[in-house]
Every structure is written in C-alpha cells, then in structure tokens.
Amino acid sequence: MSAPASLSEPVFAPLVINPELVKRILIGFIRNEVRKVGFERLVLGLSGGVDSSLVASLAAEALGPPNVLAVIMPYKTSDPKSRSDALQVVQQLGIHRLEIDISPQIDAYFERFPDADQKRRGNKMARERMTILYDHSFAWRALVIGTSNKTELLLGYGTIYGDMASAINPIGDLYKTQVWQLADAIGVPTAIVQKAPSADLWAGQSDETELGFQYRMIDQLLYYLVDHRYRVEELKRLGFEEAFVEDIIRRVRDNQYKRRLPVIAKLSSRTIDRDFRYPRDWGH
Amino acid sequence: MNPDGRLTVGLAQIDPALGDRDRNLERHREWVRQATAAGANLLVFPELSLTGYFLKDLVPDSAIRLDDPIMRELGALSTDLDIVVGAVVEEPDHRYFNASLYFSRGELVHLHRKVYLPTYGMFDEQRYFAPGDRFRSFRTGFGRAGILVCEDIWHLSSAYILSLEGVDMIICPSSSPGRGITTDERLGTAESYNLVCRTYAQFLTTFFLYCNRVGFEDGANFWGGSMVIGPNGDIIAQQEDADEALVLASLDLAEVRRERLTNPLLRDERLELTINELRRVWHERTRKPF
Numbered sequence: 001m002s003a004p005a006s007l008s009e010p011v012f013a014p015l016v017i018n019p020e021l022v023k024r025i026l027i028g029f030i031r032n033e034v035r036k037v038g039f040e041r042l043v044l045g046l047s048g049g050v051d052s053s054l055v056a057s058l059a060a061e062a063l064g065p066p067n068v069l070a071v072i073m074p075y076k077t078s079d080p081k082s083r084s085d086a087l088q089v090v091q092q093l094g095i096h097r098l099e100i101d102i103s104p105q106i107d108a109y110f111e112r113f114p115d116a117d118q119k120r121r122g123n124k125m126a127r128e129r130m131t132i133l134y135d136h137s138f139a140w141r142a143l144v145i146g147t148s149n150k151t152e153l154l155l156g157y158g159t160i161y162g163d164m165a166s167a168i169n170p171i172g173d174l175y176k177t178q179v180w181q182l183a184d185a186i187g188v189p190t191a192i193v194q195k196a197p198s199a200d201l202w203a204g205q206s207d208e209t210e211l212g213f214q215y216r217m218i219d220q221l222l223y224y225l226v227d228h229r230y231r232v233e234e235l236k237r238l239g240f241e242e243a244f245v246e247d248i249i250r251r252v253r254d255n256q257y258k259r260r261l262p263v264i265a266k267l268s269s270r271t272i273d274r275d276f277r278y279p280r281d282w283g284h
Numbered sequence: 285m286n287p288d289g290r291l292t293v294g295l296a297q298i299d300p301a302l303g304d305r306d307r308n309l310e311r312h313r314e315w316v317r318q319a320t321a322a323g324a325n326l327l328v329f330p331e332l333s334l335t336g337y338f339l340k341d342l343v344p345d346s347a348i349r350l351d352d353p354i355m356r357e358l359g360a361l362s363t364d365l366d367i368v369v370g371a372v373v374e375e376p377d378h379r380y381f382n383a384s385l386y387f388s389r390g391e392l393v394h395l396h397r398k399v400y401l402p403t404y405g406m407f408d409e410q411r412y413f414a415p416g417d418r419f420r421s422f423r424t425g426f427g428r429a430g431i432l433v434c435e436d437i438w439h440l441s442s443a444y445i446l447s448l449e450g451v452d453m454i455i456c457p458s459s460s461p462g463r464g465i466t467t468d469e470r471l472g473t474a475e476s477y478n479l480v481c482r483t484y485a486q487f488l489t490t491f492f493l494y495c496n497r498v499g500f501e502d503g504a505n506f507w508g509g510s511m512v513i514g515p516n517g518d519i520i521a522q523q524e525d526a527d528e529a530l531v532l533a534s535l536d537l538a539e540v541r542r543e544r545l546t547n548p549l550l551r552d553e554r555l556e557l558t559i560n561e562l563r564r565v566w567h568e569r570t571r572k573p574f
Contacts, residue, residue, distance in 0.1 A: 017465050025462070025505050028526065032500040168503075178465075277340045280502045281302050 012220045017178050019185030023058070026170045030062035033168045034143055036284040041142035045129050045163070046070035046097075047200060048085030051171060052147040053192050054183040056089055058170055059145055061186075065094040069140055073129045076103040077203050085192050092189070098136070102128050122201030126162025134165075143167040151176040151215060154222055155248070156255020157207065163199075164258060175219040213244060221248055286325070289538055291426045294324035294365075295510040295531040297523050299499030302336035303346055309334060309357065312369065315530065316361045322532055326366045326426065330457050330497035331398075331434050332382060333370040337459035338501045343412040347374035355392065362387035366424060368431065368495075370457050372413075373397070379414040384431045384457050386422065394422040396431035400439050406461060406504065409435075419445045427452030427537055434458040443484045448555055452540045453491035454484065460496050462507030462526070470524075474509045478519075486517030489543045489550060491535060498526045515543040 034042060042059045046052045052070075059068045072086045083099075090097045106125055110116050116124075133144045146166025148158050150173050158164040171179055176197065183193050197207040197215065208214050221240055224230040225248070230238070235245050257263075261273055270276045286292070296315045300308045312329065319327040331337065335346040348354050348371050361367050366388040373383040373395070381397040397416025401409035419442050421430040430446035430453075437443060437456055446454055464472020477494065485492040492513040497506045511522035512533035521533035544550055 014466075016467050018467050018469060021469060021471070022465055024526075028505060029500055029503065033503065278342060279302060279338045279340050281338075281500075282342065283304075284302060 009216065011177050011181060012216065012223065014223055015175055015177055015219055017174075017181055019182050022174070022178075022182055023061075023186060026058050027062045029170055030058060030145070030168070033281075034063065036281065037143075039141065039143050041067045041069070041140060042145045043069040043071060043133055043136045043140060043142040044145045044147060045133055046072050046086045046089060047147075048072075048082035048087075048089070048192065049197065049200070050183050050188060050193050050195075051149055051179055053085070053089045053188045054179055054186065055145055055147045055171060056093060056095060057183075057186050057188060060093040060095050066096070067142075068093070068095040069136060069142060070095050070097050071129075071133060071136060072097065072099045073102050073132060074099075075106060075125055075201075076101070078200050079198075079203065081195075082200050085189070085195075088189055089192070092187075100132055102132070118202050122199065123159045123162060125201055126159035130162050130165045137167070145170065146172065148172055149174055149176050149179050151219055151222065153259060154226060154255075155211065155218070155251045156258050157199075157211065157251075158258070160258045175222065176215040177219045212247070217244070218248060221245065222252075225249065226252070289536065291326065291535045291537055292322075292324045293493055293512060293533050293535060294319040294322065294327040295493060295495040295512065295523070296327055296329045296333070297495065297498055297508050297510040297527075297529045297531060298330065298333060299506075299528055300330070300333050300336045300497060302501055303339060303342040304336075305334050305346055305348075305354075308336075309354070312358075312361060312367075316365070316367065318530055319532075320364045322530065324365050324532060326368075326424075328368040328455055328457060328493055328495040329370055330495050331370045331384065331459040332372065333457070333497070335370075335372055336501060337461075337497070337506075338504065339372070340408070340412065343372055343380050344374070347372040347380055349374050349376070350392075350395075358385065359387050359390040359392065362390060366393075366426075368455055368457060370433070370459075375414075380412065381416060382409065382413045382433060383416075384433050384455075386424070386429070386431065386455075388424065393424065394420070394429075394431065396420075396433060398433040398436060399442065400435040402435045406463075407435075421446050421449040421451045427540070429453045429455055431455045431457070434460060437480055437484065443488060447488035447490060447550065448553065450550075451488075451490055452537065453493060454488070456481070456492065456494045458494060458496040459506060461501075461504040470509075471507050474507050477509065478511070481511060482513055482517045482519065485513040485515060487549065489515045489540065489547055491515055491537075491540065495531075498528055515540050516547075 046056055056070055070090050074083050137144045144166045146169035148164055149171050152158050180193055198205050369385050373381045383395055383397050386394040399416040401413050401415050403410040421428050428451045430451045432442050462471040462473050481492050481494045495510045496508055498508040499506055508526040510531045512520045514520050521531050523529040523531045
C-alpha cells in the first residue's frame with residue numbers, strides 16, 4: 001500500500017473544509033469546555049502522528065503553550081522517528097514535555113503472559129498510556145484532551161479505555177482526510193502530515209494496511225453512509241465495491257459498544273443515561 | 285420609538301450559562317444597562333436566554349411560573365426599554381413550554397410558546413416541552429409585532445400567519461447550534477438562516493429581528509450571526525462572529541409602508557383562497573380510508 005500522499009492528492013470535494021472556520025470553532029470549543037469546568041490546563045499523549053500533533057497545536061493556541069503538557073510515551077519497539085517528530089512539535093509549539101518510556105511496565109506485565117500476541121500487547125500499551133495521562137491529569141490539574149478522529153471512532157480503530165479515553169475531544173467529528181487538511185493549514189510540520197498513518201504499537205504497523213483500505217476511500221464511503229444515510233444499493237450505484245461497503249458497515253456496527261458507556265441492566269424507573277438525562281455541562 | 289419615527293433595536297447575542305438562572309438573570313441586567321446606555325428602545329435576548337438550551341432533565345428545575353416573584357424582576361428590566369426574554373415557563377398544570385416573553389414598562393405584554401419543537405438529529409425538545417398552540421401578533425409602542433422561536437421559522441405557515449395579522453416586525457429569538465463544514469466561510473446553518481430570514485423579510489415586507497446565542501454546550505457551538513433585516517430583505521446590521529455582542533440598528537419604521545407601496549404583496553394576498561384550499565387539502569387527507 002502506498003503512502004497516503006495526504007497533501008498532494010485532491011481531497012473528495014464534499015470533505016474539503018474551510019480550515020480557518022474549523023480552527024476558530026475548535027479553539028472556542030477547547031477554551032469553553034476546559035474553563036467552564038474550572039480547569040486551565042490540558043494534557044495529551046503526543047505520538048508524533050498527525051492527530052495528536054494537530055490537537056497539541058489547537059490546545060496550545062487555545063490555552064497558551066505553558067498550559068499544555070505533551071506526554072511522549074514510547075515503547076522500545078516504537079519507531080524512533082515518532083519520538084523525534086513529537087519532539088519537533090513540542091519545540092515548535094513551546095509546550096511542556098514529559099517523556100516516559102513505557103517498556104519496563106509493559107514488559108514486567110507480559111513476563112507473566114509471554115505468549116500474548118501483538119494486538120493484546122498493543123491494547124495494553126494504549127491503556128498504560130491512558131493511566132499515565134490520567135495520573136498527570138490529577139497531578140497537574142489538567143484535562144485529558146483526546147486525539148481520536150471521526151474515521152477511527154466510527155471504525156472502532158482504537159483501544160477502548162486506551163487511546164479512546166479522554167475528557168474532551170476536539171477532532172472527533174473530523175474525518176482523517178479533514179484532519180490532514182486542518183493540520184496542514186495550522187502549521188503541523190509537513191513531514192508529519194504526509195507520513196503514513198500508524199498506531200505505532202509495533203514496528204512497521206500501518207493503519208491503511210491493517211484496515212485494508214485507504215483513508216481517502218473510507219472517508220468518502222463514510223460521508224455517504226453516515227452523514228447522508230445512503231443505502232447499500234445506492235452506494236453500489238456510486239461505484240463502491242460491495243465487499244468494501246459491507247466491511248465498513250460491519251466495522252461501524254460491531255464497534256458501536258466502544259462509543260457508548262457500559263450497558264446498564266435496567267431495574268428502576270430512572271436509569272442512568274436511559275431516563276436520567278442531564279447535559280454533560282450540567283452546572284456549567 | 286424616538287420622535288423621528290425611528291426605533292433603535294438591540295440584539296443581545298449572549299452566551300447563557302446552562303441551567304444557572306440566577307447568573308443569567310444577573311447578566312440580563314448587565315445587558316439591559318448596556319443597551320439602555322446605547323439608546324436602545326427594544327432589546328431582544330435569544331431563545332431560553334435565562335436557562336441555556338440543552339437542558340434535558342434540567343427543564344423542570346429551570347422553569348419559571350407566571351406567578352413567580354422572578355416575573356417582577358424580569359418586568360423591572362423593561363422600565364427604560366422593551367425586552368424579549370427566553371425562559372422555560374411552567375403552567376399550573378405542570379406542562380413546560382419553551383417560551384419567549386415580551387415585557388414593556390414593567391408589564392408582560394405577550395408570551396409566545398414555541399410551537400414547533402425540533403425532535404430529530406441532535407434535537408430532543410418534544411421529550412421535555414409541550415408545544416404551543418397559536419401564533420398571535422401583539423401591539424407594541426413600535427407597531428405590531430410577532431414572535432417566532434427558532435424552529436418556528438422553519439415552517440412557512442408561522443410567519444405567513446403573523447404577516448396576515450399585519451405585523452411590522454417579526455422577532456425570532458434562537459439557540460441554533462452550528463453545523464455543516466464546507467469550504468464556505470460560514471457554517472451551513474448560518475447560510476440557511478440568512479436565506480430564510482431574508483426571504484421572510486422580503487416576502488412578507490416586514491422587519492425581521494433574528495437573535496441567536498453564542499457559546500458551547502456539550503460540544504455544540506452556537507454560531508451567533510444575529511441580524512436585523514429590513515422589509516426589502518436587506519440586512520441592516522449583523523454580527524457575523526460567534527462572539528458575545530450587542531447588535532444595534534436604527535430602524536425607520538415608515539419603511540414598512542414604503543415597501544408595501546412599492547411591493548404590495550400583502551395587499552394582493554388571497555387569504556380566503558388560501559383558507560379554502562387548505563381546508564380542501566385537510567378534508568382530502570382526513571377522508572382517506574386508511
């Protein structure tokens with residue numbers, strides 16, 4: 001599979017965004033949702049990929065670089081380029097940095113489960129990083145800002161209670177191809193925007209290889225499927241292959257649980273989230 | 285109204301705190317002071333300006349009753365200028381309405397209960413509110429006015445009815461969340477509202493005051509864009525940004541007369557024909573066997 005060539009190839013027209021407008025809304029969102037709950041700071045996991053680099057940039061602009069802590073948490077098999085890219089972003093933005101090599105704690109755990117496969121190890125790493133972020137959330141009085149985009153959230157391409165965990169998420173309604181546009185416009189280094197997307201849980205991992213499709217194709221399909229509720233027959237008429245459509249629909253459906261709170265057995269007349277419905281911003 | 289036949293209107297494009305009525309009331313006082321100092325005769329607040337919008341189960345806790353002491357406090361805000369305030373109103377039978385209240389010289393002049401409660405997509409109003417059952421105009425010191433709350437204007441009949449009552453101005457308090465990202469400089473919602481509000485003003489040859497809120501609730505942004513439109517469809521004043529702002533405009537009320545002489549659309553409107561045709565449609569619908 002080729003590199004995404006995120007800047008060189010034309011973006012599917014309906015997903016082209018006005019980056020200035022989106023940036024203005026997202027910065028307002030961050031300021032508002034952080035300050036009204038009595039916080040002034042943000043902490044995030046910075047991988048050196050385009051999603052977290054973009055979120056770091058938005059956070060720095062919204063609250064000022066001294067109020068943003070980027071935690072870089074490599075494992076020994078992580079690509080060294082990820083770390084250097086992350087450091088470049090930290091330097092460019094002037095935000096705080098904390099580096100924690102998660103290898104000792106991961107390895108200590110898997111000594112007991114030496115047969116664990118890559119996926120299990122990858123999920124564990126994502127959750128270790130989450131616990132570190134939430135520890136610093138408490139220690140530094142900072143909200144954890146999430147970096148999952150709409151494509152990942154819909155496909156469930158993330159670890160529940162791992163990288164999907166956060167207090168606020170500014171990019172969860174932007175498809176990956178829109179993240180590229182905004183990141184480019186906001187000044188994320190071009191090399192970061194253009195590199196092949198990877199969860200970097202193990203060497204050589206590639207999102208598009210794992211998913212089996214290119215983000216630009218996935219986003220096009222999701223645009224019709226999710227945003228405009230096209231039916232399978234209509235999508236086939238647009239030229240999408242049936243197998244591709246079915247695979248994406250299955251992923252969206254099978255991962256619905258990751259996007260919801262745990263299901264609660266209903267007993268009373270007022271059950272949390274079912275008929276006990278308050279805004280998240282209750283009291284703010 | 286000023287002696288020269290002009291009216292200075294203010295649109296209070298504010299960011300109400302969700303579920304915090306006391307704080308919002310205090311902020312209303314500040315905006316009234318500011319608008320009074322700026323010479324406004326009428327100040328419009330957005331939909332649910334006293335409470336915030338996505339209240340969900342906070343609706344009963346946020347409500348006011350027409351016999352509450354807070355009504356006197358709201359009335360007191362209208363000593364020097366008329367005001368339109370958005371609130372949850374609880375009836376004695378415990379139905380809750382999304383309402384806009386018009387106060388003048390300390391008195392409640394008119395109350396509009398939102399008729400069209402959006403319950404689709406991100407909206408869930410019918411879960412919490414009872415719908416209003418009427419569109420009525422009322423007299424003000426500046427001519428005849430009518431209030432439509434947000435979604436009400438997405439139904440042509442609402443503005444049409446007010447128009448046939450002879451309104452000089454339609455006041456639309458709104459809490460419209462922004463959505464629709466394209467290459468445009470404005471959100472899709474902003475484009476749509478501009479189109480709708482201008483169309484109403486021009487088609488119905490009436491002033492149109494659109495006051496939308498700003499801020500964020502549960503991640504949704506409110507896009508502002510409050511505007512004053514003349515009876516020829518031209519925008520007289522608009523706050524393009526989603527920042528808190530007092531939008532002021534000086535209106536020549538005689539423009540309604542001049543526009544209706546140039547464009548006698550209202551004169552030529554065939555009310556009886558419309559009623560007859562609507563009755564026919566209704567009969568045909570109800571006569572269907574299944």
